[in-house]
Amino acid sequence: MQDDMSGREVLRFAPSPNGWLHLGHAYSALFAFDMARRLGGRLLLRIEDIDIGRCREEYLEGIYEDLAWLGIEWETPVRRQSEHFTDYEAALRKLRSMGLVYPCFATRKEINDAILASGIPLQAWPSDPDGAPLYPGICKNMPKARLNELMWEGRSYAWRLDMEKAVREAVRINGGPITFHEDGESPRGDTGLISIEPELFGDVVIARKDVPTSYHLAVTVDDALQGVTLVTRGQDLFSATYIHRILQVLLGLPAPRYHHHGLIRDDTGRRLSKSAKDMGLKELRAEGITPADIRRMVRLD
Template identity: 80%
Template sequence: MQDDQSGGDVLRFAPSPNGWLHLGHAYSALFAFEMAKRIGGRFLLRIEDIDKGRCRSEYEEAIYEDLAWLGLEWEDPVRRQSEHFAEYERGLKRLREMDLVYPCFATRKEIQDAIVASGIPLQNWPTDPDGAPLYPGICKDMPKERLNELMWEGRTYAWRLDMEKAKQEAERINGGPVTFVEEGESTRGDHGLLPVEPQLFGDVVIARKDVPTSYHLAVTMDDALQGVTLVTRGQDLFPATYIHRILQVLLGLPEPRYHHHGLVRDEAGRRLSKSAEDMGLRELRSAGRSSADIRRMVGL
């Protein structure tokens, strides 16, 4: 694949090998690739495979095959997140040293039980932008001695970012409110210099006991380590930018620009997804579709 290291913007496509690529992935990959060509930038492929339970080698191989079939070229070597846990662990260690994360031992059932015990009906409990119930803070105020005891007992836990403290510290470091540049459109239809609203997510999981990272930490550090200057991705990931910008400021990482694009939807208006087992590129290829057909189907 191409290995041009010339200047200009650096863009990337970063799929997870936990299923077959569908039309939505094709659109996102082609969007980044064509934009890189148009503005004289570089295009990178990254494999986001930190979910060891769901990611499979056959899906990863299919990613390379499908993207090459679409006519995409990318630089070698391809960054695979599973090979860089030590780097993410250093980022987590920095957040721990700043006293901005804490271990949470609560299971999903315990979290749900705590919400029910609050007297607020589960359906009325506030949710984050992804639709998940906001964490009710079960372990947040637990004495550190007790937290250490639970860790020594070998209990499973997740590292949560104390979002209130993290936002305050990021604003202190930044010398004011944290913002980002949106060159596409937000979910509200605005663009330009936008403020972050990380409090909408509450105390998000930033890493786990067995995996020293999460999507948020890994993607933030990867973009910095790979020199990505323009992040293109679907509007469904727009709110995640709030968390990523906070992490960038806290960890002293460079700030990329962002371009969130529209999503490929079915006739009912539902966005395509792996979980819904929407028709993959492999199936479309088997049905006789060409790469030119795929481009027309996604409007590129």
């Protein structure tokens, strides 16, 4: 684990190279950069490229070009998650040894079919903070012999965190309820010490057969290994902190502070996204937009 012996704050910007950066990314990157300068801290750049199928080198080069154009400076070397799967495998092994994860072989269709079989319409089934239907527990209590049989057959599977057991163990380790410190503002408008509610996610996926991690596990491990002390990110990731905090406790990792900031939205109130193919910084730059214009557009001038 890398600790910043100088006592300086350590922040990070962690984009995924699966599309071009847009104004929302610019706001988040500039926010972290400005915060690091204001605090006299360090800014790290981390490339979250565990989704190897969607990530492309041209997008990675675009990230470097866009950030440099914005005037953002970061430390090197840059950590790429795809080069550190062994770190995440080690964390997964620890959770497995604690009996807190189990393999789930159910496909998305099988999960939907199980929900429908319950007699509850999909639209009425409880969903997690990200809008996905809560896992109905198809494989949770499957006999071990059957699980081994499915693994032997080579079936694809995901490792799910047994949230009920995980919360119980984390509270025991922590010696009481688990909280995190919010320096910014939650979507509810509160700040300061906030209690986690990981049960809202149910038995969340934290790794897969072909990729030994998930966003949640990788970001938790990386923040600890890189000595991050202050995580700045959008309010759309506020609830994810519940999962990250419980993993930190279970894995014996330090807890950074968090500052969740507002999101950049279009005129209709929709937040910008790569999937919606919102105009990228590369296109804006080609149209003659300047870094100063970008700061005005995201209200950081």
